[in-house]
Amino acid sequence: MSLHQLVYLSQSTRKMSKEYLLALLKQAKANNAAIDVTGSLFYNGGWFMQVLEGPEATLAALYAKITKDPRHHDTRLLYKEPAAYRTFVRWSMNMTNLEDRQADKYEQLVEVIEAAKAGRKINAISPAVTLLNLFKS
Template identity: 50%
Template sequence: MSLHQLIYLSKASRQLDSVDFLKLLKVARENNVNLRVTGSLFYNGGWFLQVLEGDLPIIQDLYRKIENDDRHMQAKVLYLEPANNRTFSRWTMNMINLDEEHDSKYHVLRDLLDAAVKGNMIDGLSAPVKLLKVFSDDNLFGIR
């Protein structure tokens, strides 16, 4: 088995509140620890962008479950590549709800998610590649 990173984008099928997010995070962390999956979930303006890191068959299976989850619509894989290292090695699942984060440092993530939704490039990179670069280059968000 080899380490891979999968990044997908999906539209929330309904408005989620903080209780929904806490439940989602709790279940993801419990499941992912046993599967040796790490990653981060970003939410902004009704859109999810998630990074899953782990063995290829495992993260592909998780993505299939997400595609069938009624909280998600229009799910699509934006990035699926082998990786030498985990970008989110300390997190069985991290989550940042950008609708609730008002610190200016989060504007970078909002811009990334917006670019992913629109299919735009940022600094000549696709949004998923730029996202991994942001978290690899510095620890601005303290979640590595």
């Protein structure tokens, strides 16, 4: 198995309630566990940024499915690289809703999403790599 990490950004087609996001998380956990995918989803102001980890072919198929999902648009692949290990090994999927402003690493995560939306780097590093580095410690 060739382990890879994939990070994408997308904009939701409508405002997502906390209840809807929790239902989405529950569904993603079950789906990802069945296909050996781990990761984390971040939501802020109608924007999603997600890290997915797993076999390369599985991630390619999953990302193709995501790009066709009508719940979001403007999907941008930010990062797709081989990985030596999983950063989010504990979670088939985790979710951080930054709208509640109680999230650990809140300021850094908001900065990462804003940089990704604008297509700019953070201290000469891509937002996707910055995001991965936030959780590797």
